Amino acid sequence: MHSNPPAIEEILKRHFGFPSFRAHQREIIESLLAGEDVLALLPTGGGKSLCYQLPAIVNDGLTVVVSPLIALMKDQVDSLLELGVPATFLNSSLAGDESSRRRRDLSRGAYKILYLAPERLVMEDMLDALKAWDTRLFAIDEAHCISEWGHDFRREYRQLTILRERFPGVPMIALTATATDRVRNDIVSLLGLKPPRIHVASFNRPNLSYRIVPRTAPLRQILTVLSEHKGESGIIYCMSRKRTEAIEEDLAEQGYTALAYHAGLDSEERARRQDLFLKDHVRIIVATIAFGMGIHKPDVRFVLHHDLPKNIESYYQETGRAGRDGLPSECVLLYNPSDVMKLRHFIDKMTNEQERLVSAAHLEKLVAFCESSLCRRVQLLQYFGETYRGGAGEALGACGACDNCLVSRGLVDATMDAQKLLSCILRIQRKSGFSVGLMHLVDVLRGAETDKIRKWEHETLSTYGIGSERSKHDWIHLAKELIRLGLVRQDPDRFNILDMTEAGREFLKSRSRITIASPLKTGRLTQAEREQQKTMTGAVSYDENLFTRLRDWRKKMATERGVPPYVIFHDSTLQAIARQKPLDRSALSRIPGLGERKLEAYGEEILKLILAKE
Ligand code: ADP
Ligand code: ZN
Secondary structure, rough: OOOOOOOOHHHHHHHOOOOOOOOOHHHHHHHHHHOOOEEEEEEOOHHHHHHHHHHHHHHHEEEEEEEOOOHHHHHHHHHHHOOOOOOOEEOOOOOHHHHHHHHHHHOOOOOOEEOOHHHOOOOOOHHHHHHHHOOOEEEEHHHHOOOOOOOOOOOOHHHHHHHHHHHOOEEEOOOOOOOOOOHHHHHHHHHOOOOEEEEOOOOOOOOOEEEEEEEOOHHHHHHHHHHHHOOOEEEOOOOOOHHHHHHHHHHHHHOOOOEOOOOOOOHHHHHHHHHHHOOOOOOOEOOOOOOOOOOOOOEEEEEEOOOOOOOOHHHHHHHHHOOOOHHHEEOOOOOHHHHHHHHHHHHHHHHHHHHHHHHHHHHHHHHHHHHOOOOOOHHHHHHHHOOOOOOOOOOOOOOOOOHHHOOOOOOEEEHHHHHHHHHHHHHHHHHHHOOOHHHHHHEEEEOOOOOOHHOOOHHHOOOOOOOOOOOOOHHEEEEEHHHHHOOEEEOOOOEEEEEEEEHHHHHHHHHHOOOOOOOOOOOOOOOHHHHHHHOOOOOOOHHHHHHHHHHHHHHHHHHHHOHHHHHOHHHHHHHHHHHHHOOHHHHOOHHHHHHHHHHHHHHHHHHHHHHHOO
């Protein structure tokens, strides 16, 4: 122990340049310094790394961080070195002599933090070495990987159970951004955490806005999003490898450099593409979900889903890769009911009964989420068992930053259309003696010319083409609403065919009126809506010109050093500079993210850049 340890606030300011702790950070750090075990469940961007990095600086001896991804280790170490914290990693990417050099330095106590992959950590000679190197704290990052119930089980993580046995007195912190109760229990029991302090933060991501729009003209819709994020980084998620490549090409034709990323590429090529993205040489990645956990790029400004994700949990994870740095970022999902059909079909073919039922239930929850007119944030958090209480000054129970909050869905009179749809079901049954699925029904209503229609002679029906003035999407939406209202029933055991219910018959006979939630909006947001979206996710104004110059300068520095730009400064720091325009060193030192070391290294140049304009 230090004889007179500096207050942790002072370290926060001096090394990290932050004026205050985020929610839970202080309590977590104090527990660790008091020698307790901790389980920290903080959302992405919640500031997990600081929870063990700061104690590592305060403690004597070594802090060992277990991390599943080798690529990420270098990034983290580079960031720490930039902060002036001696850190290193040992993994298979290092040449033998570099490895021995680092081990020698570890023996001399030259490092505060060591990053290790789990499989290396549990090797017998490494366990001995960690004792010799005076290990004082273990941090297990992405701790959910230890549980088979988690979404990313890794066998190597299981071996970590040996840590508690070998290091009974060394405190441990397990960190993750997702954990159900089951996963949580697994983490605690498998790691052998002594009755740990458990910290659960809200999983709300206040800086993310959510929008679900019907996929009507995907390329045009993608281009709209891109045009709203000029020069910013983003991820486009697709269901198939083929689609990622098709979109890469389409975008190239439109003058955008995008790179596809999927498991069909060899690992070297994948690493190369990821690196180009991390270093801002390529701004757009079009990916399957193979592009995932390793992405700690803090300035992803949009995540666009071209296809439906698997379930709400995946949607939360995938959108969660946007805006780690806390700046406003946008999540857009292009929704098309045909994706639902595809996924249902896929699920129906699953052989494991249990798995099939769970997947089907998850999918239906996701569909309900997409089609609902309630606040997206409220629904997402509800899914994770959390009640959204509204941001500062917000009305209770709505976020003001999702499509349903921004664009009032309102109710529309659907009496006429409902009558058309229901009678069409009736006519088809009368003529053919069987019921049909939604797509065929819509084709008949819109007067389409398909093989099925010809085969069954449905063009002779009096309801053929009576709904041609409405879009496919409108009809599907109406059908869903009628199902929801109980006028129509969809039979999952018979290819999802549609039948009228007793209530439906009643409605047709009685000629009563009916209102439904108006369909999702397809177009782009109005200027006013966009402004509101930005404000609600925490946008502030700054000198954009200066920000751009700072970014260019940062990229130059980063390229010289061979690190991603965010290792030097996060966008949030550059924006704060571009807002406050500090004119001397002492004012500059008050910018969040500018600790002593960075002030020393970059202060003069930043001041010059600011003055160049003034
Ligand atoms: P996580 O691992 O939980 O996703 P990170 O540790 O990467 O989050 O932190 C996310 C961002 O928050 C980083 O840009 C980090 O520098 C910043 N951050 C962390 N703690 C604080 C703090 N106390 N004040 C301001 N920014 C912080
Ligand atoms: Zn909302």
